[in-house]
Amino acid sequence: MIRIGDLYERLLAAYGPQHWWPAEKPFEIMAGALLVQRSTWTSTEASLAALKKRGLMTPQAMAAADLQAIEACIQGSGFFRSKAARLKRLAKFLTGSWSVRRMRATPTPMLRKTLLGLDGVGPETADAILLYAFGRPAVIVDEYLRRLTQRLTADPEPPTDAAIRRWVEAEIFDAPRLNELHALVVAHGKNVCGKTPQCSECEIRTLCLTGKGASDS
DNA sequence: CACCAGGGTGGTT
């Protein structure tokens, strides 16, 4: 099994820096994290722009807005009704006892639990928010990373998310590289043929591997 | 026209 440090370097060499979410405000990033679920970044960006144009890109404004006004802004994104409701609930949450400032001051494990308690925030979205909105060192285990690790290992049994997380954390534990890694994994995942979990030819070619991620155990 | 996109939730076995 190739080491994650090596893989990171090869991905970076193959695709270059992706610069995801460089420096937007936390609330906008949180909104984006909800909107992009099972959708595309193109539609997400349009929805975010529409929300911003309507002046809804703050917890206070969005919490006070009509649900339909939010829906109208994000209609281009999939699942817009569910997402509008979730956005408004998030906004309300952030105007109550919690706030972006309080989140910023909350230790990562506690913050992660808090995020997971929100409607529409599962493990992946929680980690994405931790990493991209608050700069915390979080490993984002998404479907692309699962497929990738499964293709690189000889074990026919797919690795658990916990195992994948440990594998990454062993060598990559700082937010900037975790940020870049996730973006690179997505870029690579879109590039290779994602259909067949067994096919590793795309990795071998793109990442200059010699075979199956090769050797050791 | 079928399939998928930077998932999560609620219900059923």
Added chain:
DNA sequence: AACCACCATGGT
């Protein structure tokens, strides 16, 4: 715990 339908629009 594993599986499933569902959410819904836009792009290829």
